[in-house]
Amino acid sequence: MEDYIEREQRPSDSFAEDLVSHFLDEDSAPGVVERARMAALLLPSVTSQEVSEVAKLYDFTRNVVVKIATPLMSLRSPAYTFWSVLQACRQLRFPRPSLDLPGEEEVAKLMQSVAAEEMEAWPADADDVDARLLGLFENTADKRxxxxxxxxxxxxxxxxxxxxxxxxxxxxxxxxxxxxxxxxxxxxxxxxxxxxxxxxxxxxxxxxxxxxxxxxxxxxxxxxxxxxxxxxxxxxxxxxxxxxxxxxxxxxxxxxxxxxxxxxxxxxxxxxxxxxxxxxxxxxxxxxxxxxxxxxxxxxxxxxxxxxxxxxxxxxxxxxxxxxxxxxxxxxxxxxxxxxxxxxxxxxxxxxxxxxxxxxxxxxxxxxxxxxxxxxxxxxxxxxxxxxxxxxxxxxxxxxxxxxxxxxxxxxRQAVTPLDIKFPEKCVREDVHIRMVEPKGSTVLSFPLRLTAKSSEDQSACQEELRELMQLQLLVRLLETRLVEVLRFRRGQVYSVAVGTDLALSPPQMGQPRRGTISVSFECDPEESDELVAATREELQRLRDGTAALTPENVQAAVEQDRREFEELVHTNSRQT
Missing domain, CATH: 3.30.830.10 (Metalloenzyme, LuxS/M16 peptidase-like)
Incomplete structure (x- = not known):
């Protein structure tokens, strides 16, 4: 029903996937209208007896694989070990290092006994499920x-x-x-x-x-x-x-x-x-x-x-x-x-x-x-x-x-408790070595970020803060494009580079400039990490001193891309809330 109502408002991705399967695998690709017509035609004719007959096909006495597993009490599973000891203390008994698992014959007998049992009909609800919420709401009349x-x-x-x-x-x-x-x-x-x-x-x-x-x-x-x-x-x-x-x-x-x-x-x-x-x-x-x-x-x-x-x-x-x-x-x-x-x-x-x-x-x-x-x-x-x-x-x-x-x-907003989180005053380098099956290197470069505009009740100040945030968004897009060009296309040592900002922990009080971090992250061969970090810092320095400054064409392309993304996002309800 939902697909039929929104048939003219759906994105093209799902239709493209259906057509690709239709062309490559010769799968049927009925449209939304045809699917709704088939559902309206077939569903009313399905009876409860037919559904029950389908359920009988699931025979648990044959062609069934049963897997029963339990962890052992050891240092490798501290959560289970501690929980077993705690439960044993509560029940006043000695903890067992492992559970005695049933054998194949015991499992088969257990399933056969269950299949032979007579099942009682599911008891009817004491109340009407559809009216349960309404009844609960009506019972709160003295609170409302x-x-x-x-x-x-x-x-x-x-x-x-x-x-x-x-x-x-x-x-x-x-x-x-x-x-x-x-x-x-x-x-x-x-x-x-x-x-x-x-x-x-x-x-x-x-x-x-x-x-x-x-x-x-x-x-x-x-x-x-x-x-x-x-x-x-x-x-x-x-x-x-x-x-x-x-x-x-x-x-x-x-x-x-x-x-x-x-x-x-x-x-x-x-x-x-x-x-x-x-x-x-x-x-x-x-x-x-x-x-x-x-x-x-x-x-x-x-x-x-x-x-x-x-x-x-x-x-x-x-x-x-x-x-x-x-x-x-x-x-x-x-x-x-x-x-x-x-x-x-x-x-x-x-x-x-x-x-x-x-x-x-x-x-x-x-x-x-x-x-x-x-x-x-x-x-x-x-x-x-x-x-x-x-x-x-x-x-x-x-x-x-x-x-x-x-x-x-x-x-x-002013009464919110702020968090006094400060960026390190000196350069900090952390080498994180983790045991893994295959070598993989993740590198993150974080820099402190502090905006100059301050929010206030004045409308012009809010406009200036919004302008600065939009400029920051464009800068992030341009910087990511430049680093992808340098590290991927020129050097060929990474597949992608991500640049992002984080202002979530900046105190929300008025009159304080926003502060946070701007980060550059990429994945590469661990042995090439230092080389790529040096190349990234060198490119950032070239941008700062004007040696490789951004051109008006770069900025115009970023503005156009941002404008098109905004136009696309406007047509979603989630962005309106």
């Missing part, structure tokens, strides 16, 4: 704010020089406001942007100020970012968000085009996103409302889930230490940031001492004050009258702990 009864007016938002994405005539798309904004009775700010780019898509993104920088610990055995803050999203998902366990929530969303995502924290912000079709848009709004109205609460009955979360975190932490790419990335971060505690991973001891109550409290605090959030809705939105009613019903009813008056966005 009463509707004010006053219609909130929309405020038109204009953006001079920015085209309004539309598949209509260009002159028509540039006329009118860029979008509209409304502030609900609880202070929640919602920006609405209706587009006709895709007829079956609505995207929702939310953000509030405040992130992981607020949870920096101090102490000899802790330090870094709080472990509970780093894993609060995973803990909440396992415990159950929106007042439902994970499997129950998944059951409610079966057959619906709704993709919610719980809040996740970056350095300075907390964000969430979701998407749905216009037909299921009300379900998405209901989930967002329940996310705020139903806090996560660990209980004694979720002990098994929490044990699995801890075991998964231990496995992830040990995998990070074994992965060569992760080891190299962390060493680069340590060298660039001066081994700042923010970049530290949680230790095994901190994971074992993880307090799920604290993790749930952090998650609930992020989703408790709607007046601090800003939502952006883009896509095929309903009519304004219906849309405002839905927003007031599901989002405007969420209460705050205190007043419903929305705080000033600039004050919330």
């Amino acid at each position: 704010l009463p509707r004010s009864g006053a219609e909130n007016g929309l405020r038109a938002v204009s953006a001079a020089g920015v085209p309004k994405p539309s598949r209509k005539d260009l002159a028509e798309s540039e006329s009118g406001p860029f979008g509209e904004e409304v502030i609900l009775q609880n202070g929640l700010r919602v920006f609405l942007k209706e587009t006709d780019l895709f007829d079956d898509e609505i995207l929702v993104k939310g953000r509030r100020w405040g992130g992981l920088s607020e949870f920096q610990e101090s102490g000899m055995f802790s330090g870094g970012t709080s472990c509970e803050a780093q894993v609060n999203q995973m803990c909440a998902m396992m415990l159950g968000i929106c007042g439902l366990p994970a499997e129950s929530l998944q059951e409610c969303l079966e057959g619906k085009r709704v993709d919610p995502s719980p809040p996740s924290m970056d350095a300075y912000t907390t964000s969430l996103d979701g998407s749905s079709s216009p037909a299921d848009f009300e379900v998405l709004l209901m989930l967002l409302s329940l996310l705020f109205l139903q806090p996560v609460q660990p209980s004694a009955g979720s002990a098994g889930r929490l044990s699995l979360v801890k075991l998964g975190l231990l496995a992830w932490r040990l995998a990070e230490d074994r992965d060569p790419a992760s080891q190299f990335r962390r060493r680069v971060q340590s060298a660039v940031t001066g081994n700042h505690p923010y970049t530290w991973l949680p230790s095994l001891w901190r994971i074992l001492r993880l307090n799920f109550q604290t993790a749930a409290q952090i998650f609930n605090e992020r989703a408790s004050e709607p007046r601090e959030w800003t939502f952006v809705l883009a896509g095929k939105l309903p009519k304004k009258e219906k849309l405002l009613t839905l927003l007031e019903t599901y989002l405007g009813c969420i209460p705050n702990k205190g007043t419903n008056e929305r705080p000033d966005d600039l004050e919330m």
Whole structure:
């Protein structure tokens, strides 16, 4: 259905792949209309008995390979060893070095006995799955704010020089406001942007100020970012968000085009996103409302889930230490940031001492004050009258702990806890040697980056900062093109070169220039790394002293490429949110 609705809005990549298979392999290549016609013709005629007959073809008593494996208690598997000892201590028994695996005959008898058992019919649900979310929402009536009864007016938002994405005539798309904004009775700010780019898509993104920088610990055995803050999203998902366990929530969303995502924290912000079709848009709004109205609460009955979360975190932490790419990335971060505690991973001891109550409290605090959030809705939105009613019903009813008056966005931005991460004052060289099957060399050159423009409430200052960021983007593109020309085409020692910037950890406060890093990375033969580093530094010096300055033709080509990419990105809803 989705493909049929958006048949005239799909990119050409999928069609090109079908035609290539049709030409080379003589595969059939029906169009979207023909596939939809065949589905509408054949699917209604499929009966449940026919589906059951297909299931009978999966005979587990023959032509089946069963693999049973368990790790041994050894220094090579510390996570399993430690977990086995811990479980043995909890159950007051001696830990076994290995599990007694069943033999071939035992496995065959086990499968035959299972096949011979009489299966009971799946019990019917105690409630209607389709109405479960609605019933849960109706049960929160005592928590919700009463509707004010006053219609909130929309405020038109204009953006001079920015085209309004539309598949209509260009002159028509540039006329009118860029979008509209409304502030609900609880202070929640919602920006609405209706587009006709895709007829079956609505995207929702939310953000509030405040992130992981607020949870920096101090102490000899802790330090870094709080472990509970780093894993609060995973803990909440396992415990159950929106007042439902994970499997129950998944059951409610079966057959619906709704993709919610719980809040996740970056350095300075907390964000969430979701998407749905216009037909299921009300379900998405209901989930967002329940996310705020139903806090996560660990209980004694979720002990098994929490044990699995801890075991998964231990496995992830040990995998990070074994992965060569992760080891190299962390060493680069340590060298660039001066081994700042923010970049530290949680230790095994901190994971074992993880307090799920604290993790749930952090998650609930992020989703408790709607007046601090800003939502952006883009896509095929309903009519304004219906849309405002839905927003007031599901989002405007969420209460705050205190007043419903929305705080000033600039004050919330200024109140963010900054991270004092400084680039090393002297040149630092790190040689990372990792045992691998085949030799592979990854090289990264990082340089400090500090912009001159400072953001402020003055519109001209913001324009100057935006101009400087765009100039930086063009410089990165030109620099990458030049280094590819030198290292690949002239020297032939690398395949590609990547140049990028990172300003994510720059303090967001007004009046401070942005700072970060600009990095040059490439992969090469480890024995040629020093030679290529010298060649890169030499080319950068030539650019600085004007010996090999960029020409106006180079800049014009980069501007044209950037303009075309911008025009392409404008026609996607994700860029509008």
